Amino acid sequence: MSSICSPYARPEEDPVALVESCYKAISWVLRTHGGRPLRRTWIDQPYGEEELTRLEQELLPAMAGFLQRINEIDAQLEAAQEAEIARVQAALALVAGQVAEPALA
Numbered sequence: 116m117s118s119i120c121s122p123y124a125r126p127e128e129d130p131v132a133l134v135e136s137c138y139k140a141i142s143w144v145l146r147t148h149g150g151r152p153l154r155r156t157w158i159d160q161p162y163g164e165e166e167l168t169r170l171e172q173e174l175l176p177a178m179a180g181f182l183q184r185i186n187e188i189d190a191q192l193e194a195a196q197e198a199e200i201a202r203v204q205a206a207l208a209l210v211a212g213q214v215a216e217p218a219l220a
Contacts, residue, residue, distance in 0.1 A: 131182070131185050134178060134181060134182065135182060137178070138175065138178040138179065138182060141170060141174065141175065141178075142175060145167060145170060145171055145175075148167070150164075153166070153167060
């Protein structure tokens with residue numbers, strides 16, 4: 116999945132981009148925390164090894180699965196859009212006389 120600018124929505128309006136960004140940030144934090152507890156802003160108790168392990172084993176796979184499913188849905192939408200474009204182009208070509216009609220047997 117990419118964070119390319121879209122003519123349809125600003126990045127801050129795309130909830131999937133937010134999940135992708137969070138996934139990358141959490142992955143980076145977990146890779147670089149160096150075994151130190153992870154401080155949280157809303158609670159005085161930092162995440163220790165157990166909580167960090169749960170993030171790695173539960174949260175990241177769930178987020179990755181979400182993003183994979185979004186990619187599948189996007190691919191289906193793109194394929195349907197391409198098929199519709201091809202159908203419309205074929206119809207326009209037929210109307211314009213650019214497509215020979217099949218010979219009758």
